[in-house]
Amino acid sequence: MKKALICGVSGQDGAYLSKLLLSHGYEVYGGSRDAQMSSFKNLAELGIRSEITLVSVNINDFRSVLQTLLKIKPDEVYNLAGQSSVGLSFEQPVETLESISVGTLNLLEAIRFTNLPIKLYNAGSSESFGDTGQAPADENTPFRPRSPYAVAKAAAFWQVANYREAYQLYACTGILFNHESPLRPERFVTRKIVATACRISQGSSEKLILGNIEIARDWGWAPNYVEAMWLMLQQDKPDDFVIATGHTCKLKDFIRVVFDCLGLNWEDYVESDLTFYRPTDIAEGHANPEKAKRILGWEAQYKMEDVAKFMVEHQLSKLQKTSLIEQ
Template identity: 40%
Template sequence: MFGSTPPPQSEDTPFHPRSPYGLFACNGVLFNHESPRRGENFVTRKITRAVGRIKVGLQTKVFLGNLTAARDWGFAGDYVEAMWLMLQQDQPGDYVVATEESHTVEEFLQAAFGYAGLDWKDHVVVDKKYFRPAEVDSLKGDSSKARRELKWKPKVSFQQLVEMMVDNDIELANKEKVLVDAGYRDPKQQP
């Protein structure tokens, strides 16, 4: 592992690999991979969390930035499968993992609020402080190599992803409401 460096080797020994064995490294460029586990500071989860809380009466508004920003959002579980497939190949390679679809934040809002039977325009406030100074307008991946060589393609559609996240966050909001109604949590406290 340390190549031609004489023993004894330690953490301070220069690393000069000379062995062709054991190093199988792939590079996966994963476009936005979402799930109910996504952190609430990411716009997708911020939206679905707000949908759940609005649906059960714990909040009325959500504050967002650029609604025209477009992203290639896919389900994290599909992307984990792509990573696993990369590691099953005879030779390591570099792969882009993406849905090859791009949707705006506004489209995400329409899908999420609409699925919950709400009109996003009644609840969304655009606030300049949430605009990023170096915002990338649009991201859309080309996963043709992964599709061709790994025989991979996403299984969960954009709408299914949104519904999965909204269902999860409505369930969380219902649990939160129980605590609020019982007086164990301040209703104005954000999650």
Template identity: 45%
Template sequence: MEEINVKTAFITGVSGQDGAYLSKLLLMKGYRVIGITRSRHEENLENLKKLGIDNEVIIQECDLLDISSIISFINTYKPDEMYNLAAQSSVGLSFKQPIGTINFNIISVLNLLEAIRIIKPDVRLYQASSSEMYGKVSNLPVTINTPMHPLSPYAISKASAHWIVVNYRESYGLFACNGVLFNHESFLRSNGFFVKKVLQETVRNKDNSEWVLRVGSIDIKRDFGFSPNYVEAMWLMLQADNADDFIICSGKSITLRSIIEYVFEKLGVSKDKLVIDSDFMRPTDIEDIYGDNSPAKRILGWQYDLDFYQVLDILIEDELTLFTQNKSC
């Protein structure tokens, strides 16, 4: 009987939104999925549980700041692919904790690459880069060659990690790719992110006469997409003939204000419930940013044509369902 070759994939940051959707995608494709977390605490499995795959992913603890732990895991599981989604990913928090953000987001990537180089150089690595790296751009749309001008400690750390990946690819011949994902949402998004905050607070309080939604700068524009579709691009990058870096985005931007107004209108909430609060303002911010996804579509065969208002319709329904379920528990 012919032996079936089952691919093994590591996913760091498996407990997050993208980690859960990527796990589901890889499981559907027949992979053995090893989920790497800092802690095996029950809360870290919540997103996997929501997708019904918590019993299918092998969860392991690993400190990505300890290269010996990474080497041990590579020796044990001999992965074919590694998806590094782990990071301190809050822009706002990075201003409060710049040293911790920069230290983890850079050293963890360096350790992964060095461990692959030493132990198993045929491993294919995907690194989660960020559109925040480009920051203050003079020309739109952003392409992979747009000069970077990061405006936060988080963005600086991601830009540094991005170039480390490029350097290991060029210097050591590793199959290492950067996926520059612009904002992408789902009902699994953690509470600290803007769209999730707007949806969650509005759904919970739409009938509360005393509630107001407090936000910072909302006339800035961002390129938003849908997480389940974006993780498909991650996988496609590691199936390509050649390692390269790609922008993954919707290709257009909308204001944060328009998102709030759309959600309010859909849920029957008055616009006077919106309050601009200086406490939520950042020291620096990007006024407008959107990317060019045509290389990903042309070279990888990635398909994406969702308008973000279509995505918001999905997210509103998901948030209403979650709220109803939580109330009945």
């Protein structure tokens, strides 16, 4: 039985990856800064919390990482930890840089120090590319990060590449474009849109206040994307891969699909507020995931319209359950 340690198990990707690895017969260890105090509500939502061995590990602390690796001796480590909001990174740049780049460096160095045959997956981000205009970004596209989050992810990417080349570690980065699900917190714009629209459909008189709705992104389905993470660590040689659908849509298109699912005209309920604009932002994000299809045999199963529909259906179901409990 293979053993996997997932750092950042409490997040969206950590929960879906845990479920996937369990289905492949893994013994799964879920790392969190304080495993005794964390709620792990995403694991509970998927009905797998009792199947995960939860461990306290602070990846910003080298000793904590080293002790954890020596104790568990995992075959695979998935680094999904760190501050994950682009918007929040403008308010907390130091915390963002430390939690992502220092955490990644500690994992790499601890693996090198133990000399255990551990394979490392690092969660990269399409934000590192910055604005590529209409050009689809692939694994050879230069990084021009435009947020503290993107700067941190770019630094972590090069740390992984350097340890792979200099120390022959099996370490790779998945450069993931936007991937959504009902497990996203509401500070993420797609979840905010879905949650607010569903409340409006149930009679709420509120408005949906957003920033720039003209931005365009490549949106995929998170449970599908964690399969790519796992596939990267099953290859003979470590490498980096862009993971995306290859289809880009404007945020207002996502909004329209969500409101259409609810039988509403989005323009009646949405307002734009300059206070929600970011200091610097990416106008459009385009991706070329051909390498992942060719080498990993992976391609996105769902596009933006499917993602919006899935999230609306889940949110309505959640509201109905809450209503029945209150009755």
